[in-house]
Amino acid sequence: MTSVLSSTPNATTAAIIGGGSIGLAFALVFARAGWQVRVQDPSAERRQALPAELRERCEMLARHGLLQEATPALLARVQAVETVESAAAGVALAIECAPEKLEVKKAVFAALDAAAPADAVLCSASSALPASAYCDGLAGRGRCMVAHPGNPPYLIPVIELVPAAFTEPSVVERCRAIFVSLGMKPVVVNKEIEGFLFNRLQGAVLREAYCLVRDGVASVEDIDTVMRDGLGLRWSFIGPFETVDLNTRGGIESHAAKMGPAYERMGAQRGQNDPWTPELVEKVAAERRALLPLEQWEQRVQWRDAQLMAMAQFRQKQTEK
DSSP, X not given: OOOOOOOSOOXXXXXXXXXXXXXXXXXXXXXXXXXXXXXXXXXXXXXXXXXXXXXXXXXXXXXXXXXXXXXXXXXXTEEEESOHHHHHTTOSEEEXXXXXXXXXXHHHHHHXXXXXXXXXXXXXXXXXXOXXXXXXXXXXXXXXXXXXXXXXXXXXXXXXXXXXTTSOHHHHHHHHHHHHHXXXXXXXXXXXXXXXXXXXXXXXXXHHHHHHHHTTSSOHHHHHHHIIIIIHHHHXXXXXXXXXXXXXXXXXXXXXXXXXXXXXXXXXHTTOOOOOOHHHHHHHHHXXXXXXXXXXXXHHHHHHHHHHHHHHHHHHXXXXX
């Protein structure tokens, strides 16, 4: 990787600010899609380490048939640079992957807003801090938002896009289109909320898991077994709403009628008062029926079972190796 840069705007050039694990992973996502990538990190040690670390990940992807070109060609599209200004010159998108510290993010975004082209999208990979906390005072705040990936994003395609109240809708759509073009699956979070979607959902499971261990209900390993060999099998290809929609004949409304009171009692045991009101169930059911009419329910259940069979076959082969 070199530090020889061009200042000419390029619709497929990205700046990644921060050469840690997420920055490195994003470099692979963009480069694999054919983009030119500049990874900025103030540490000379990190910049020097990037080529070998990227090569190692590329070789692992290639061994699993997940890389469509030779590793040297991909690595040639990645440059390591020292400053934010040199990384941001002429880019279409910049994504900040710096430590989860407010003052650090404020400094990075001030530098990006000054150095990046006026039409460049500026994103943060923050997993908790909303863009309004560090971009509100910027002249170009309308092009700033959060783009929080699963880890690592070159294997987990979902990325949650979290605009602030000041983010321009056209910027959100442009950002979404870019990540779609990279082969990712962006979801737009409609309002800023701590933890966004990933950590809200993960946190709900973790809170209950910790409580179950604390209360002597089950061991750590037994809880992991229920997730790994139970819920997780279905959740790897359908989400919690579709899971319960397919679990009960009559769909999600039938499930809510049968199980809603029990879930309300469970929540109350943890100090939560979040009943599934008729209005909420109606809204969720309407979205599910738009995705899957009830007359197609039986066919979708058979599809689910076929997916589970394929997964069981795959896992059996893995244990036999």
